[in-house]
Amino acid sequence: MSLPPGFIDELRTRLSLSQVVGRKVMWDTKKSNQGRGDMWAPCPFHQEKSASFHVDDRKGFYYCFGCHAKGDAISFVRETENVDFMEAIRILAAEAGLPMPERDPRAQEKADTRTELAEVMEQAVQHFRLNLQTAAAGPARDYLTRRGLSPEAQARWDIGFAPDQGGVLAALTAKGVPQKLVIDAGLAATSDRGGAPYDRFRGRIMFPIRDARGRAIAFGGRAMDPNAKAKYYNSPETALFDKSRTLYNVQNARTAAGRGQPLVVAEGYMDVIALSEAGFEAAVAPLGTAVTEHHLHMLWRIAPEPIVALDGDTAGLRAAMRVIDLALPLLAAGQSLRFAVMPAGLDPDDVIKGQGRDAMQAILDAAIPMVNLLWQRETEGRVFDSPERRAALDKALRDKIRLIADPSIRSHYGEAIKEMRWDLFRTRKPQNKAFTPRKAQKWNPKAQPWERDLSPVATNKRSILGAGAADESHMREAVILATLIATPAALPAFVAPLELMDCADPDHARLRDAILRCAEDADLTAHLHACVGEEAVARLLTQRDVALTSGLRKPGDLDFARRCLAESFAKLTAARALPREVSEAVEDVDAADEGLTWRLGEAVRAVAKSSQIGGENNAEIVIAENGFGMDKSERAAFDAILQALTIAKPPRGPK
Incomplete structure (x- = not known):
């Protein structure tokens, strides 16, 4: 059976040699370089332990430095499967998903035609090359020079020229090439209206197009006329192209x-x-x-x-x-x-x-x-x-x-x-000021940012705010993280606030980042162990207050986890907003006397007490004017702070 032209080339294109050989050998991963197609393995043709069998995937050949076996994919299948040439082709075609061609008694005739067309194309290459040296090709040579192509480079690429008159059709037929072959090669065409055939390429710089075997199979032409309909024009599809x-x-x-x-x-x-x-x-x-x-x-x-x-x-x-x-x-x-x-x-x-x-x-x-x-x-x-x-x-x-x-x-x-x-x-950049991220610091509730300022106003702030709010925020972070670990299915609804949660504790920040990176369907605990270590996860989950107040109480209970997370995020927001708003208010007070300091301190302590984590909170949540959520006791304490500030500094009326 004769195979149609190009079938074996297509088969080799679809399959790499390493794919074919890989079914029979175990690659030496230390010696092989898959990226470069340089593969090594013990030889399948003789008994050995060292990797002396080499596959060059890019060239498509194998060679054994021990028994000197060599060949390509077809010969490898023939030798390892003990089959003839056509059976080896059938095996490879099935692996490549390429249907075997039907028996074609005219296959040899087609192969002969393709060979003839390839010879015609080579004659055309030489014709166009000679035309590039004529006077008519002067503008084309100038163009190529402007594009940085020396005469040597033009010769390397077989660049030629198709003049407006006296084209390749006349030149080849004068040498005895049948007109039909010139047309079948895509060099000439006949008009739909009848008449004599004409050259397809006129007034163009010609670039030969070669296949993987180096045969000229088509041309690309670059028009010299700036008003040409097509700047670049390729050969039509033919038996070769x-x-x-x-x-x-x-x-x-x-x-x-x-x-x-x-x-x-x-x-x-x-x-x-x-x-x-x-x-x-x-x-x-x-x-x-x-x-x-x-x-x-x-x-x-x-x-x-x-x-x-x-x-x-x-x-x-x-x-x-x-x-x-x-x-x-x-x-x-x-x-x-x-x-x-x-x-x-x-x-x-x-x-x-x-x-x-x-x-x-x-x-x-x-x-x-x-x-x-x-x-x-x-x-x-x-x-x-x-x-x-x-x-x-x-x-x-x-x-x-x-x-x-x-x-x-x-x-x-x-x-x-x-x-x-x-x-x-x-x-x-976050849209909600309450969640403005800051660079994570080592957790230390006794060294809060406002304590670095030694001004009188800062001293009042320190006495007013204390460390209780920071402790409570740290615990809220832990509750949120533990709840998500206990019930990962709750994560999608809380991705946005979790992304914006500013963790002062670096361990919390790493856990937060690892949770956000983990796919919802993955084993979250295993993922966290791999990212931050088992010790960090255990340290979070074994805290007494966290175990009592987070979703750890009912792991896997999605509704419970959502309620716990919603409340914790709301309280965390309110707790972090309070120090900022109080600090800004104190800055505006002209005289922060001891009475004001005492009243504000009592009010803040009331907020802290009302927000303490002490079990599941079923209190009704009230939404403040600034959008923060808090229960009624927190709201009352917060109002006490505002009242104290109002007494200290009444609102200014119109002059």
Whole structure:
């Protein structure tokens, strides 16, 4: 049975040699380098303990330094499965999900036709190369010089020229090439209205497009006329050329990537040529189409993590976003993409010409993982100042992550997105003054911030406020954290206040951060042990007051946990607002005499006493004018403070 042309190439594109060999060997993880496709294992063809069997995944060959066995994926299957050539092809096709072609008696005839077309294309390459040296090509040579391409570089890339008159159709038919072959090769066409065939490429600089075997299979033409309908024009699809399965410069890029160079995906011919001439030889570009699924498989066959370096304009960024959506379902372990963001309005050619090779190297070195660009797409330029907007962001990201087929990668993407989400909402400026974050300090209720000021007013504050409010706030923090540990299902409803809870105790701050980072469906206790240690968790949960007053009393009771959290957050807010408001009020009092100090002190102590944690509180909660929640006894004590301040300093009336 004859296989159709290109079938084996497609098979090799879809499967890496390490995938095929990996079914039969155990890789030596210390000696192997999966990122570079450099894999080592004990040889499956002879008995040994050392890892002398080498697989070069990029070149697609294996070699044993012990028994000297060598070959490719097909020969490996033939030797290990003891099958003939066609059966080995069937095994590999099934593994790659590629259907075996039907028996085709005309396969040899098709192969002969493709060979003829490839010969016609090579003749066309030489014809266009010669035309570049003619007088008619003067403007084309000047353009190439302005773009920084020397005559030597033009020769390396086989760049040519198609004149307006006396084109390739006449030249090739004069040499005896049948007119039909010239048309079938995509070099000429016939009008829909009939008439003589005409050249497809006229007045254009010609860039030959070669396949992975180095054969010329198509052309790309750059118009010299600024008013041309299409600036760039590619060959039509032919028996040789399928643009959705072809990358410009793929053969040279495969060789360079095998030497360890990063694989860079650019947008056009000139970008690829500029990158290669600057030393980035593993550069490729799609041809007149967006990146396709076939392109991604080809790229991953060459390198596990290609760098997409599209133009730094709106169209380039849109193209990058389309690549993300296409790649997500195809991700696998060690198989992803990175994105190099070009400066606004520039492409790789512009960067190299204007800023030099080092600038391009710096941009490639700074390429970001695909998950970061996905996050940027969903968040850039948007404001998340309401629960509804944040919920919409969560839904959009969940929908994208669900596209990933590999469960391990899907899990890691979820964790990475959760980290970025936490950073975004944790560092944003809070809207509620009562929860304004401050840098965490070592917990010490005897050394509160206002005690660092030795002014007379500060002395009055110290005598008024004392350390009781700080003790009570510290306990409220502990109650909140313990309740969430006892009932993790209550977390989603309290993410916002927890994010804004300013913990003075560093242990509390670390526990808070770890709880926020933990997925709702994870084992929270195990997660906390891994993040902050078992000792820190045990120290929190074994405090007597915490055990008696938090959700630890009824672990897993969602309703009880929600009531406990709602009350604790409200009291914590009120307790922290009181010192600030009293301090501000005392600042405004002209004469803070001993009587005022005594009255304020008694009032504050009443608030502290009414807020003491002493068991489940079923008192009715009253919402104050400033939005803080407190029960009736707290409200009465707080009113006493305000009354004391009013007596000391009556409101000023109009003059």
